[in-house]
Every structure is written in structure tokens, then in C-alpha cells.
Amino acid sequence: MKALVLSVLILALLPLAAASQDADRVEAMRAAYAEWLERNQTTGTGALAFQGADTYAIGDATAPIELASVSKSITALCAAALLDSGDLDMSVSVRDVLGRGPDVSVASLVTHTSGLTEDVTQKLMPEWLDTDGQRGFDVLEAMSAPTGVSGQYVYNNVNYALLGLVIEASVPDSYEDTCKRLVLDPVGVTGMPSPRAGGFLSWGGWTMSPLDYARLHAHWYGQGTATGRNPFDYPHVQLFENGPYYGLGTVFRPNHTGDGTFNFWHFGALCFPGRMNVGSYAVTFGGKWTAIMGYDACVDFDTMLALDTQIGRTAYGAVE
Structure with a gap:
């Protein structure tokens, strides 16, 4: 009888122990981000999500942040939803969809393997900051023909500028309305074009509160969706051996x-x-922990890597 009572007590205490560990991990992640911000002499906000359900704020996580290139997740997930519904064939040429443009596959835009290597957006975006209207067609007019090797990964905003146009050409609604319907609405979150960078919408112009984006990222890259469970079922490329x-x-x-x-x-x-x-940073670890951070600085690669490493250690490491 004593053994039975003891086992029942242990089982009863397990959820409390797990909840306590989760709370400790949240605080460890918050502390890691605060230390990174202080070390880099900047400020920022963010949010954490645990298995897509419980969310935790870092600072004022209700105010929207600039997602910058994290916006590409919304565009790609939108294209994936159209692929799943049969409204978009990613094997076809961009030229066939738009009636002009490069003869590269839609899938190659998603993976940055189109052979488009000149990123004309870098020269034009300063002119488009603080102006109205999406600039996808302006990118199409300004871009050069592919000069790289087809199938080779070269990160280029032009790919996602064109992908936004492809999405808009595949359905009756605008890119913005379509992606809200397919990506944001199923999660019950709100996002909008940046008042300042909205011209870059499909490749870097969405804004959203950290709490909302944490839920979005946890949902689509978690175990409850095909995109989170089976990313190899969608266009992808290995970056190096x-x-x-x-x-x-x-x-x-x-x-x-x-x-x-x-x-x-x-x-x-x-x-x-x-x-x-x-700057911005978003991550989901194993469908369990999600973090989104927005900070008021442009940092170099090593500084980004340091943030990734610190958050990863708190997600996977022991909590004292």
C-alpha cells in the first residue's frame, strides 16, 4: 500500500515539476536575451511560446516590431499553402506565371537557387523607405537576368520579391490579403505592412507583435502542421555538406x-x-520552444550567432 501511495504521489507531482522547469527555462531565456541586449548596448522586446500554446512576453511584447527578413516566412508559408491547395504549381516558370520575368521555377525562388545573384533591392530600398506601395514590380523592372548557377543557393531578396508577385498572380486577391487569410488567420494573429518598410512586404516588410509572431512561428513550424512535421516535402536545399x-x-x-x-x-x-x-530573430526548437526577438540595432554575423547560441543553450540546457 505504501508503494502504491508513493507512486501516486510521484505521478501527481510530475506535472508540477515539469511546469516549474518550464517557468525556470522561460526566465533563463529572458535573462539570456537581456544579457545579449546589454552587451550590445541596445534595447529590444520579444516573446516566447511553449508548444505553441503558452506565450510569455519580453518587455512590451504587444507593440508591433519590424520582422525584416523574418517576413520571408510569411511569404513562403503562403506559397506552401497555395501549393497544398493546388492553386500554385512550383515547378512552373516564373515567366509562365507572370507573363514576363526570368525563366526560373517558382520553387527556386523559395530556396534562393534561381541563379538570380544581383540583389538590386539593396540599392533601391533606401529610396523606398517611408514611401507607400509595395515594390515587387519595381524589382521586376530593375532586376538583371540570372547570372549564377541554377540550383546553387545564393540568398537574394529578389527571389522573394518575385515570389510575392507569383502569389498575387495565382489567386484573385492581393498578396497581402491572401497571406493574411492563409497564414495569419488560421492562427488568429494580426500583422500588417510596416508603416516604414511596407514597400518590402514580401521579402522584409511585415510587422507584428512578438506575442502574435511567436504563436505564428510555433504553429507553422511546430508538430501540428505539415510544414513543421515534414519540411522536406516542400522545396528545400542543403546549404553545405x-x-x-x-x-x-x-x-x-x-x-x-x-x-x-x-x-x-x-x-x-x-x-x-x-x-x-x-534586427529580428525567430526560432522554434523541436516544435517545443519558440522565441522571437526584435532589437534596435544592426549587428554583424558573429553577434547574431551569439544570440542564437545563447537562446539555444537555454532551450536545451539544464536549468539550475
């Missing part, structure tokens, strides 16, 4: 635990000296 993959608007790799789940992550930056300097 034994390395991660790019697809669905994000970098991803199988979880090192070998449990069949995946980690998805991406950084963003809008760097206009003297005008706008912001």
Missing part, C-alpha cells in the same frame, strides 16, 4: 536529439544609417 537546409522561408535542420522533429530559425535586419537600424 552535413549542414542545415533552407526552405519555407527559413533555415532548418533535424533536431540533434534524433526525435524526428526540426529546428527552424532566421534573422532579419533593416539597416539604413541615420534612418532605421533594427
Whole structure:
């Protein structure tokens, strides 16, 4: 009888212990981000989500942040939804969909393997900051023909500018309305074009509160959706031997635990000296922990990597 009572007590205490560990991990993630912000002499907000349900704020997580290139996740997930519904064939040429443009597949836009290597957006975006209207067709007019190797990964905003146009050409509604309907509405979150960077919408111009985007990222890159469970079912490319993959608007790799789940992550930056300097970081670990951070600085690759490493350690490491 004593053994039975003891086992019942242990089972009863397990959820409380797990909840306590989760709370400790939330605080550890908050502390890691606060330390990173202080070390880099900047400010920021963010949010954490646990298995897509419980969300936790870092600072004022209700105010929208600039998603910058993290916006690519919305565009790619929107294209994936159209693929799943049969409204978009990603094997066809962009030229066939738009009636003009490069003779490269829609799938190659998603994976940055189109051979389009000249990123004309970098020269034009300063002119488009703080102006109205999406600039996808302006990119189409300004871009050069593919000069790279088809199938080789070269990150280029032009790919997602064109992907936004392809989405708009595939359905009756606008890119914005279509992606809200297919990507945001199923999660019950709100997002909008940036008042300042909305011209870059399909490749870097969405805004959303950290709490909402944490829920969105946790949903679509979690275990409850096809995109989160089976990213290899969608266009993807391996970035280097034994390395991660790019697809669905994000970098991803199988979880090192070998449990069949995946980690998805991406950084963003809008760097206009003297005008706008912001960055963003989003990650979901194994369909369990999600983090989104928005900060008021443009940082280099090593500094981004340091943030990724710190958050990853708190997600996977022991909590004292």
C-alpha cells in the first residue's frame, strides 16, 4: 500500500515539476536575451511560446516590431499553402506565371537557387523607405537576368520579391490579403505592412507583435502542421555538406536529439544609417520552444550567432 501511495504521489507531482522547469527555462531565456541586449548596448522586446500554446512576453511584447527578413516566412508559408491547395504549381516558370520575368521555377525562388545573384533591392530600398506601395514590380523592372548557377543557393531578396508577385498572380486577391487569410488567420494573429518598410512586404516588410509572431512561428513550424512535421516535402536545399537546409522561408535542420522533429530559425535586419537600424530573430526548437526577438540595432554575423547560441543553450540546457 505504501508503494502504491508513493507512486501516486510521484505521478501527481510530475506535472508540477515539469511546469516549474518550464517557468525556470522561460526566465533563463529572458535573462539570456537581456544579457545579449546589454552587451550590445541596445534595447529590444520579444516573446516566447511553449508548444505553441503558452506565450510569455519580453518587455512590451504587444507593440508591433519590424520582422525584416523574418517576413520571408510569411511569404513562403503562403506559397506552401497555395501549393497544398493546388492553386500554385512550383515547378512552373516564373515567366509562365507572370507573363514576363526570368525563366526560373517558382520553387527556386523559395530556396534562393534561381541563379538570380544581383540583389538590386539593396540599392533601391533606401529610396523606398517611408514611401507607400509595395515594390515587387519595381524589382521586376530593375532586376538583371540570372547570372549564377541554377540550383546553387545564393540568398537574394529578389527571389522573394518575385515570389510575392507569383502569389498575387495565382489567386484573385492581393498578396497581402491572401497571406493574411492563409497564414495569419488560421492562427488568429494580426500583422500588417510596416508603416516604414511596407514597400518590402514580401521579402522584409511585415510587422507584428512578438506575442502574435511567436504563436505564428510555433504553429507553422511546430508538430501540428505539415510544414513543421515534414519540411522536406516542400522545396528545400542543403546549404553545405552535413549542414542545415533552407526552405519555407527559413533555415532548418533535424533536431540533434534524433526525435524526428526540426529546428527552424532566421534573422532579419533593416539597416539604413541615420534612418532605421533594427534586427529580428525567430526560432522554434523541436516544435517545443519558440522565441522571437526584435532589437534596435544592426549587428554583424558573429553577434547574431551569439544570440542564437545563447537562446539555444537555454532551450536545451539544464536549468539550475
